[in-house]
Amino acid sequence: MKIHIKNGRLIDPKNGIDAQQDVFIAAGKIVAVGSAPNGFSANRMIDASSMIVCPGLVDLSARLREPGFEYMATLESEMVAAIAGGVTSLACPPDTDPPLDEPGLVEMLKFRARNLHQAHVYPVGALTQALKGERLTEMAELVDAGCVAFSQADAPISDNNVLLCGLQYAATFGFTVWLRAQDATLARNGVAHDGQVATRLGLPAIPVCAETTALATFLLLARETGAKIHICRLSSAEGVDMVRQAKRLGIPVTCDIAVHHAHLSEMDIGYFDPNCHLTPPLRSGRDRDALRLALADGTVDAICSDHTPIDEDVKQLPFAEAESGATGLELLLPLTLKWAEESNIPLPAALAKITSDAARILNIDAGHLSAGSAADICVFDPERCWKVEPAALKSQGKNTPYLGLELKGKVKQTLVEGLIVYEAK
Amino acid sequence: MPGKSLPDAEQLLQALTDKMRPEVGPETGLIGIHTGGVWIAERLHRDLKLKVPLGTLDVSFYRDDYEKIGLHRDVKTSSVPFEVEGRHLILVDDVLYTGRTIRAAMNELFDYGRAASIRLAALVDRGGRELPVAAQFAGATIAAAPNQTIELRRDSNGRLELVMREN
Amino acid sequence: MWLNPSNPQLNKNGELHHLLTLEGLPEAILWQILDTAKSFVGVTQREVKKVPLLRGKAVFNLFFEPSTRTRTTFEIAAKRLSADVINLAINQSSQSKGESVLDTVANLAAMQADMFIVRHAASGAPHLISRHVAPEIHIINAGDGRHAHPTQGLLDMFTIRHYKQDFSSLRVAIIGDILHSRVARSQIHALTTLGCPEIRVIGPKTLLPSHVEKLGVHVYHDMRNGLKDVDVVMMLRLQSERMQGALLPSAQEFYKYYGLTEDKLALARPDAIVLHPGPMNRGVEIDSSVADGGQSVILPQVTFGIGIRMAVMSILAGN
Numbered sequence: 001m002k003i004h005i006k007n008g009r010l011i012d013p014k015n016g017i018d019a020q021q022d023v024f025i026a027a028g029k030i031v032a033v034g035s036a037p038n039g040f041s042a043n044r045m046i047d048a049s050s051m052i053v054c055p056g057l058v059d060l061s062a063r064l065r066e067p068g069f070e071y072m073a074t075l076e077s078e079m080v081a082a083i084a085g086g087v088t089s090l091a092c093p094p095d096t097d098p099p100l101d102e103p104g105l106v107e108m109l110k111f112r113a114r115n116l117h118q119a120h121v122y123p124v125g126a127l128t129q130a131l132k133g134e135r136l137t138e139m140a141e142l143v144d145a146g147c148v149a150f151s152q153a154d155a156p157i158s159d160n161n162v163l164l165c166g167l168q169y170a171a172t173f174g175f176t177v178w179l180r181a182q183d184a185t186l187a188r189n190g191v192a193h194d195g196q197v198a199t200r201l202g203l204p205a206i207p208v209c210a211e212t213t214a215l216a217t218f219l220l221l222a223r224e225t226g227a228k229i230h231i232c233r234l235s236s237a238e239g240v241d242m243v244r245q246a247k248r249l250g251i252p253v254t255c256d257i258a259v260h261h262a263h264l265s266e267m268d269i270g271y272f273d274p275n276c277h278l279t280p281p282l283r284s285g286r287d288r289d290a291l292r293l294a295l296a297d298g299t300v301d302a303i304c305s306d307h308t309p310i311d312e313d314v315k316q317l318p319f320a321e322a323e324s325g326a327t328g329l330e331l332l333l334p335l336t337l338k339w340a341e342e343s344n345i346p347l348p349a350a351l352a353k354i355t356s357d358a359a360r361i362l363n364i365d366a367g368h369l370s371a372g373s374a375a376d377i378c379v380f381d382p383e384r385c386w387k388v389e390p391a392a393l394k395s396q397g398k399n400t401p402y403l404g405l406e407l408k409g410k411v412k413q414t415l416v417e418g419l420i421v422y423e424a425k
Numbered sequence: 426m427p428g429k430s431l432p433d434a435e436q437l438l439q440a441l442t443d444k445m446r447p448e449v450g451p452e453t454g455l456i457g458i459h460t461g462g463v464w465i466a467e468r469l470h471r472d473l474k475l476k477v478p479l480g481t482l483d484v485s486f487y488r489d490d491y492e493k494i495g496l497h498r499d500v501k502t503s504s505v506p507f508e509v510e511g512r513h514l515i516l517v518d519d520v521l522y523t524g525r526t527i528r529a530a531m532n533e534l535f536d537y538g539r540a541a542s543i544r545l546a547a548l549v550d551r552g553g554r555e556l557p558v559a560a561q562f563a564g565a566t567i568a569a570a571p572n573q574t575i576e577l578r579r580d581s582n583g584r585l586e587l588v589m590r591e592n
Numbered sequence: 593m594w595l596n597p598s599n600p601q602l603n604k605n606g607e608l609h610h611l612l613t614l615e616g617l618p619e620a621i622l623w624q625i626l627d628t629a630k631s632f633v634g635v636t637q638r639e640v641k642k643v644p645l646l647r648g649k650a651v652f653n654l655f656f657e658p659s660t661r662t663r664t665t666f667e668i669a670a671k672r673l674s675a676d677v678i679n680l681a682i683n684q685s686s687q688s689k690g691e692s693v694l695d696t697v698a699n700l701a702a703m704q705a706d707m708f709i710v711r712h713a714a715s716g717a718p719h720l721i722s723r724h725v726a727p728e729i730h731i732i733n734a735g736d737g738r739h740a741h742p743t744q745g746l747l748d749m750f751t752i753r754h755y756k757q758d759f760s761s762l763r764v765a766i767i768g769d770i771l772h773s774r775v776a777r778s779q780i781h782a783l784t785t786l787g788c789p790e791i792r793v794i795g796p797k798t799l800l801p802s803h804v805e806k807l808g809v810h811v812y813h814d815m816r817n818g819l820k821d822v823d824v825v826m827m828l829r830l831q832s833e834r835m836q837g838a839l840l841p842s843a844q845e846f847y848k849y850y851g852l853t854e855d856k857l858a859l860a861r862p863d864a865i866v867l868h869p870g871p872m873n874r875g876v877e878i879d880s881s882v883a884d885g886g887q888s889v890i891l892p893q894v895t896f897g898i899g900i901r902m903a904v905m906s907i908l909a910g911n
Contacts, residue, residue, distance in 0.1 A: 199801040200615065202715040202738030202777055207802070271600055272716030316694055316724075318714030320737070483631060486643035486906070495607075495910025496645070498624060502634040536640035 001043055001418060002026045004036070008048025008379060012055060013352035014368035023053060025375040028418035032371055044420070048379050051412055054351050056088025056119075056376035058358035058367045060256050060304035061232065062329055064121070066109065068097025073309035073396040075109075078329065079118040081395035083422035085305070085330040086378035086411040088119050089359065089366045094126040095153035101126035101137045103145035110146040118421050120376075122148045122362055124178055127166050133157035136166055140173055148362050149176045149230065154279055156184035160217065167227035176228040176363070179218050181239060182280060186210035191320040193235075193283040197266040204320060206281050208236045215239050219246045222253055230361055231255035233306060235280035237290030244299045254361050255299070257291050258306035259335040260326055264288070264401060274315055274322035275401045278306075292343055295353060302358040303339075305332040309397020327397035331388070333380060334407035341408075347382075375418040384410040434577060434585035437548050437564030438465065442472050444562050445515070445546060449473055454514045454540075456480035458530050459501045461519030461577035464585060465548050469517060477512075480505040487529035509538035515562075519577040521547035524558030549587065551575055600722055607911040610722045610731040611904050613740040614781040622785055625903050626750055632906075633899035636672065645906050646675035649706040653679045655734070656693070656712040661870065662734050665894070666709045666743075669901035675707075697721050701729060707909060708732070715739035715774075730908040738772050743904060744869050745778025747897040749786060751889055752824055754896065755865050759783065765792040765818055765860075766809075768828035768850060768877050769799045775869045776828055780807050794818035795850060798839045815850055819859040827852055827868040830877050843876045853879045857887065865889045 003025040010021040010033065017033070024032040024040055031037055062082065065073040082090055092109075094100035100109070106123050113121035125147035129135045132155075139150055150170060157163045170177045190206030192198040198205040215231065219242065222229045234240055234255050243255050260278060265285045269276045276282055294300040308325025315322050332354060340350030359367030366376060385406050390398040414422035449455075454477050457466025463481050470479045483501040516530055527545060534540060546562040551569040569575055574590045599616055603609040608621055635643055651670040653663050658681060670677045682696060697708065707730045710718045715737030722731045735741040749759075756762060764783055770776045770793050783791050784807075793804060794812040805811055812818030819825065835843040852866065866878075866888045874880045883890060 194802050196803040196806045199803045199806065200777070202736075202740070202774055204738075205802070272719045274720070313692055316720070317692060318712060318717040318720055318737075320714050320716075486631070486635065486645050491645055491906075491910055496628065496906050500628050500631045502631045504634065505638075532644065536642065537638060 002040065003044045003046060003375075003415070003418065003420070004040070004042035005046045005048050005053055005377070005379065008051045008053035010053045010369070011348050011351055012369040013348045014055075014356035015370060016348075017369070018348050023369065023377065025415070025418045028375055030369055030371055030373055030375045033369060046379065046413060048412075050381070050383070051379050052347070052382050053377060053379050055355040055367045055369050056378045056414060056416065057086045057332060057354045058362065059087045059090040059307065059329065059332060059354070060302055060358050060361060061258070062087070062090040062092055062305055062307035063095070063309065063325075064092050065309060066096065066112070067105065072311045075112055076116065077394065077396040078307070078309060079113065079116050081307075081327075081329040081393070082119040083414040083416070084394045084411060086333050086380055086414050087305075087329055088376035088378070088414060088416050089122065089362070089364065090119055091122045091124050091148060091362055093124050093151060093153040095131065095155065099126045099131045100124070100147070101129050101131070103138070103141045106142055106145040106147055117419070118416060120366070120416070122146070122364065124149050124151045126150065127152050127177060128157065128162065131155040133159060133162055136162075136169055139170060139175055143173070143175060148364065149178050151178035151232070152180065154180055154182075156182070158184060160221075163217070164221055164225065167221050167225040167229070171225050171227035174228070176230055176361075178230045178232050180232045181211045181215040181218060181234070182206070183210045183214040186213065191277060191281065191324070192269065193266045193281040195266050195284050197269055201269065201272065208238055208283070211236050211239045211280065212242060215242050219251055219253065223249070223251045226252070228252045233258050233261070233280055234291065234300065235261055235283050235287065237287045240290050240294040240299055244294065247299065254301045256302040256304050256358075256361070257295070257300050259303050259328060259332055260306070260401065261288065261291055262295065262303065262339045263335060268401060269319070272319040273401065274317060274319050275326060275399050275403060277319055277322045277324045278326060279324040292339065295339070296343060296345060301353070302361055303332070303336055303353040304358070305329050307395070309395050310399045312398075315399045326400045327393060327395045328400070329395060330393055331400060331402060331407065333378070333411060334409035337382060337409040338407065375415055377415040378411060379413040380409060380411045382409050384408070386410050431567065431575070431587040431589055432565055434548065434587045438468060438585060441465075441546060441548060441562055441564040442469055445469065446473060448562070449475065449515070450513070451476050452512060453477065454480060454507055454509070454512045455517060456482055456505065456514060456534070457517045458526060459483040462517045464577065464579050465519055465546075466517035469546070478506045480507065482530050482533055484526060484529035484533055487532045489525055489529065503533065505537050509534060509540050511539070511541050514540045514543045515546050516543060517546045519548050520575050521545070521550045521558070521560050521563070522553050524554045524556035527558045528556050548577065549575060600719060603911060608907055609911055610718070611742050611908065612718050612722060612731065612733045614742045614745050614778050614785070615740070617785065619785050622746070622749070622782060625746055625900065625907060626753060628907060629746070629750055629896070629899040629903035632902040633896060635902070636895065636898055642672050642674060644674045646670065646673035646909055649675045649909060650704055651675045651677050651707045651709065651905070652700055652705045653677060653709045654682065654697070654700070654711070655680065656682045656710070656717070657735075659711055659735070662711060665897050666734060666901055669898050669905060672898070673902055673905055675905070693717060693721065694724050697725060701725055705729060707905065709734045711735045713737055732904060732908065735774055737774065738777070739774050740778050741774040742778050743897070743901055744775050745782045746904070747893060747900040748779055748826065748867055748869070749782045750896045750900055751867060751893050752865070754892070755889060756823060759786045759788045762788050762824060763790045763792070763822045764788055764824040764826065765794055765822045766826045766828065767794040767815065767818070767852065769830050769834060770795050770804060770828070771799045771801045772831065772834065773828050777807075779826060780809055784808050792818050792822065796840070815856055816859055819856055822860045823864055825852065825857065825860055825864055825866045827866065827878050829869060829871065830873055832873070835876070847876050851875070851877055851879060852882050854881055854885070857882055867893055870894070
């Protein structure tokens with residue numbers, strides 16, 4: 001299969017390209033960018049006039065709900081959502097049931113995903129067995145099975161010695177540990193930012209210090225052990241400042257935010273909208289603005305969807321009882337574009353956060369359009385508006401704060417390894 | 426004002442007072458229905474020199490149009506400061522029309538006790554009854570069309586006046 | 593903020609359709625409820641304490657959290673309006689069987705309910721239910737989590753108005769566990785809307801929500817300063833599970849520093865009144881001599897509560 005994508009605006013942040021250039025694909029790889037190689041004749045021509053052609057998106061966190069939560073979503077449904085959202089590589093957190101703490105589970109997941117021939121799935125292995133925060137997993141074995149990093153997902157490690165050992169052990173092999181900064185005791189029972197909205201609505205609160213105290217521990221232990229850490233889902237201005245300083249000090253840390261947190265604040269909870277029950281909680285407008293600035297100045301390396309499809313039965317509950325999280329794979333691109341437009345961020349810089357920067361954190365060869373690399377490509381219409389409603393979402397989870405709203409930016413084609421795996425009608 | 430002119434309310438009230446004087450005794454209980462009925466009842470109570478304190482009713486809680494129009498915004502408190510049980514009562518309203526207000530007032534009165542008798546006094550009987558209700562004492566009978574509303578007003582000096590509006 | 597839904601309590605004519613919280617309710621509606629309640633208090637003082645307004649209506653008491661007192665006052669109020677009252681204590685077992693709040697409500701709505709009185713341990717549950725019931729059904733929040741207890745707030749306002757006539761020159765203190773109190777939140781919103789110029793909250797830092805001052809109140813930690821020259825003293829109930837642990841060391845210490853005793857009450861104005869939403873912990877948040885003393889209006893509060901609930905139900909059912 002030879003494909004010629006023509007007339008599109010090519011944005012390849014890693015290679016510093018933002019120009020009208022054609023892309024030529026053969027045998028699953030990009031064979032040329034710009035002018036056609038000698039003797040190239042395409043079986044398929046994609047006219048990308050007024051479209052943007054960019055690397056397939058790389059999402060640092062998408063819950064596929066397998067194994068264990070198939071009633072909420074399945075690998076099949078969520079992989080379709082991924083490609084419909086232009087995502088060609090995704091990392092999935094280990095909080096499945098059972099958690100991804102054994103090589104067999106990881107191999108099975110990789111195998112099932114590969115057979116679907118859609119997005120590439122990169123499992124993040126459990127740092128501790130059953131995510132209990134007590135015994136380390138067989139990290140090296142898990143990496144052999146396909147894990148790209150280790151994390152506790154949202155489960156806490158209350159024993160700092162276990163964390164210290166986990167970091168030391170990971171550093172031994174050069175593995176990265178992904179950590180969510182939230183002190184479980186300070187966040188106990190909390191469901192919303194400890195701010196004026198939680199006070200008004202009487203919602204149990206999670207203070208910013210739940211994030212910062214945990215973060216301080218992580219940063220100090222990273223410095224102590226030299227382990228590479230990646231902080232998942234920062235939420236506060238103070239947290240961002242700490243990471244900024246840590247980077248200045250040379251501590252090997254990267255971080256991401258969930259795309260919702262670049263836009264929403266505690267105010268959006270409105271009258272107890274359970275779709276705004278997220279982890280970490282939506283914080284104040286000031287925090288949201290700090291996250292946006294930190295994205296722009298590079299303190300925050302990447303944006304992820306934090307895709308969490310949730311069944312209506314456990315979402316349409318009183319706010320505190322509703323399961324937290326939002327569907328995100330299909331909103332990652334439009335919401336990133338929205339941030340870029342509102343914050344006057346050039347498109348290449350914005351797209352880097354969901355392509356090349358995310359790939360760098362995953363340490364995978366993806367997120368760029370260099371000749372010779374796998375043809376994972378997203379073609380999207382940056383001006384096309386669409387309404388977020390259940391029927392418009394491929395994901396089985398229809399839970400999003402954006403339900404009923406219009407967003408701009410729609411994926412036209414998604415290519416994985418040179419095959420058109422998704423094409424909008 | 427369109428249509429025929431209305432009689433003077435003060436004269437009607439005088440006539441009503443005269444009609445009632447021979448029919449009331451020292452133990453008769455007088456009860457005005459808010460708002461116009463209370464104005465009339467206050468004057469009757471004074472001029473008839475009744476000993477039993479004046480009662481007032483706001484029948485909002487008993488009206489049969491609640492389903493249609495909801496609760497009236499300005500509900501007054503009912504006050505029946507005497508024993509109803511076994512007493513001869515006279516209900517007082519300003520304008521007697523469909524009879525539904527009187528029905529509601531009698532329902533409410535029965536919640537206070539079983540009166541020996543209830544009679545009705547109205548300043549104006551305008552006809553148009555929808556229930557079997559009749560006034561024993563009426564200041565005047567005025568035929569009014571369904572699209573007309575007869576209203577009692579009271580000015581700052583306490584002077585009463587009847588006005589007619591066309592809907 | 594991109595999402596600004598219209599007030600879910602009002603219908604398109606701006607009339608009260610559900611009573612979920614006092615926050616954001618127009619002042620005129622609060623006065624309407626208070627005025628109407630006055631007439632109903634008149635009814636409750638008669639021989640026959642019943643009026644036929646809600647005859648034929650079905651009022652469901654839907655209590656996901658047990659509360660005999662509140663449920664009873666709603667039941668009395670509904671019966672005095674001649675409604676049919678159905679009491680449902682939704683115990684944890686039917687919830688744990690997997691039936692969601694919304695399933696429960698859908699089932700009951702199919703039984704031709706006209707009104708749901710909802711008590712739930714989670715803040716916002718009545719809002720959730722109101723979004724999912726048929727438009728002709730009315731919801732009254734009878735207390736949700738820490739969020740709101742609007743009829744309690746209204747009966748407190750009724751009580752204050754009864755004794756003080758007017759809110760425009762009052763100094764009011766709310767004392768105790770503000771953090772966990774839905775009553776305090778409703779009181780604060782109502783007092784603010786009705787024009788009370790000075791609202792104080794008094795309690796230790798562990799029992800005050802962060803940003804409480806954004807609700808328009810003055811914060812005091814020392815009860816003796818906070819009570820100085822106040823006209824109204826509103827005590828809150830301290831839940832027993834909070835009396836020892838990280839929030840408070842002991843009930844004794846709480847009583848010593850935040851319990852309302854005669855000598856502390858003497859710092860308030862001599863004609864100050866004392867309110868408590870009940871049930872009281874005597875010797876924890878309030879001394880018996882104060883609870884039963886001449887300045888206490890705790891029992892009248894209960895009587896007024898029936899009138900308030902009758903007023904709310906009849907206004908809702910009529911809109």
